[in-house]
Amino acid sequence: MNIKRFFGKNSREALSMVRKALGDNAVILSNRAVAGGNEIMAFTEEDMHAIANNEPLMPAARPSNMVQDFDYSLSAHQDEPTTLLSLLSKGSKNTYQPAAAQIEELPKIHFAAETPDTLEIDLHSGLSLSDDLNTPSVFKNQRKVEPETINEAPKPSMQDKPSATHKSATSQQMAFMLSEMRNMRNVIESQLTAISWGNIQQREPVKSEILSTLLTAGFSPALSRYLAENLPDSLDSKKANAWIKYILGKNLSTIENETEVLDQGGVFALIGPTGVGKTTTTAKLAARYVMKHGTQNLGLITTDAYRVGGHEQLRIYGKILGVMVHAVKDEADLKIALNELKNKHTILIDTVGVSQRDRMVTEQISLLSSTKTPIKKLLCLNATSTGETLTDVIHAYKGKGLDGCIITKLDEAATIGNALDVIIREKLKLYYTANGQRVPEDINLANKIELIHLAMNLKSPANRPFQFLTEELPFIMGNTVPSGNTSQLMGA
Template sequence: MKVKRYLVGSVPEALPMIRSELGSDAVILSTKEIKTGGFLGLFGKRRIEVIAAVETGGAAAPVRKPVAPSAPIVRPAAPAAFAPNGATPPLAAQAAMSAADAMSAAALEQPPAPRIAASLAASSYAGSPAHVLTSPAPAPTAQPLTGLQEELLQEVRGLKTWMRQMSAQQAQAALSGPAKKLLERLEQQEVTVDCRERLLQELQADPGFDALSEDGEALWKAAKERIMDWLQPYEPNEDAFTPKAIHFVGPTGVGKTTTIAKLAALETLKNKRSVGLITADTYRIAAVDQLRTYGDILGVPLEVVFSPAETVRAFQQLAGRDLILMDTAGRNYRSELQISEVSSLLRAGEGSETCLVLSLTARTSDMEAVALPFIRNGVNKVIFTKLDETRIYGSLLNLVLEHGLQPLYLAFGQTVPDDLEPFNSLKYSSLLLGDYEDV
């Protein structure tokens, strides 16, 4: 018996060498992962030791040379982030990502031994006789990944991520100056990578993108129109507050009380509706007095509640009003106890809904942490405040596109009711991108 050891990066790499040196009757005795020197610290420290053998007593099977294919094999290219004009990433990146995808699927679908046998069988040259390298066995049932398999899978995923990032960087480097400037602007506005990629891909789908990307003004106009197309379905109509009772919830300091005062003034003075106010914000000093002052100026009654039973009484007192706006205390929405306290005060049933109030000065991740518990319970309307206190507006776009929240109003300043406007996609896209010459 002739035994030979191979040190390779993966088992498939050893198959041609085994067939070339030992013949088609060779079998793999064992595979083992070992440590070797790395390459720039990127996944290069692990190698696979493959031990193969062939019986030498009988006549050796002739070694067949591979038959050259009659036509080149075309493999589908992996999608590239920021690929200009639909260009694909470099061939090396495509090959690495395709191999990583295949290794990921194999690691999840087959245990090690059947995988090796299947790989050897699949690598037979065209026109060569079939050979059974291992004893036939029934198809294995799904088994949990071992520690080694899980570790290898994590490394493959890391390699795929790294290759995609490298491909994206190379593709982005090939973009025109205005296109790079657009991506930089979106990144400064903290727009997520997914939204940036989507915008660029949709712009590249335009047959005239090559000429468009060289004209900064035209590219900016096209990008604003695309963002408007995304957001127009979420614009509020004139009947945004058709329910009789609206509860306003949100974290501390986002301006719920001032926003409620602005809405009460808007509905009373412009829409000529009779409005009633309820406040459960008894935690913050002078919160009740602040809302009572606004109510006295507008001639709007105010009810103060401390418990769920008092909430029922307050709604009964204001039953004759066209619209009831309820203020709740700003609480820590990472605390289940405090969330339940607020929820117990809200009136359930038809004719009422909950509106989330968020500050644009917060990061997207912080907004999501607050919004997700409400989104899971059917809350899909939001008012964004403190527009005048920030120059970063991307979080609104992120939340709308990723979670389907409908922005009703944008609030800015302290003037009641002037510093409150219904959300408008045209104005927002202009704020988000600015003017090309000024960016």
């Protein structure tokens, strides 16, 4: 088999090179982003037919006690393969049954009675994200391969028993064969998924449109694919968009009002990487509190003693508001400051910015968790960051738990679906959104309806280089990496 590698600046250019070199019937082995562009591994359709017509690699006759040491399985849900015995015994007698014949229909999500002005949705059905996103839809309901019963062969005599060296060589050959079979299974799954999505584009254009809209809005391919696959049938474009917004809204957790924060009081620490706007957001929250409750019962603390003049910015805001700012360096200082401010209704802590890959993250989480006074940790997420970066930040700062998050730099983001996607997946509660530098004007309570509408309707140039073409969607869906970090999508 002659496998060729194609490299382009983007997937569109690489696919064009594949089509030019191998024709329209080329078989794609892999399509992945690499440093500097996109890499595609492919071979011709004739090579695939040649593989299918090859004779079995293993000889027909083998001692049964050698073969029974190895199992194989085409099921990704088992720790060990089922049995290679059935494969060897069947040989060329087995006939291939197309996977499409074994696919069961996805559970339907039915709409209740509709009125001209409202769209009622049945909320009693639930779909598991962790299972569905981890298993390609083409194989999700496939039956397991059952091993056949084979009569035990006569035991070979002592002189026929293979040597230890021969057993070792056979073990290596079988391990290599199992590895090749698993790789081939992954390739076939990817190809069948791409073919399935190509058919969906023709038969159900609304699903294709929804998928394109979600990807353009910044939502991950895994979540976009899940929502598109479970979109109720017979919906026009308008109702499909309404359903998507409804499901996203059901799963985006926000606070209803400021009772949970400024009105209820307590100690709140704003944490996050460098440059996400923690100090400015702390000043905005302090100003909102002063406007509502006055300066008497507000305390401000900063742990930013690492940067030159790091605490001066908050001191300036505190001076304007008439609130004293306490600077702390370590656990002892923090305990002293909290003790001095124990009679304050609300205490806001501005922390030093630390990269999610810095070991100081652990030290900072330990510092905030070392006091007897419970401190609620609010993670600041930069809306301009990619979904992968935001996921990395959340996992690094989770530590002993997060109480919520704040989206910052909303005004600078070209898309915000990436931030909403990660918040939904990680099941974080969204408190506020910050969309500018003005204090205290540019901070608002998180409104899920407005955020989802904004995400789905952000205007973008028609020639955006990061926007996917319609013909590229099957390849994207065929190579989507499943995500198992979400247990259930409510309302879907």
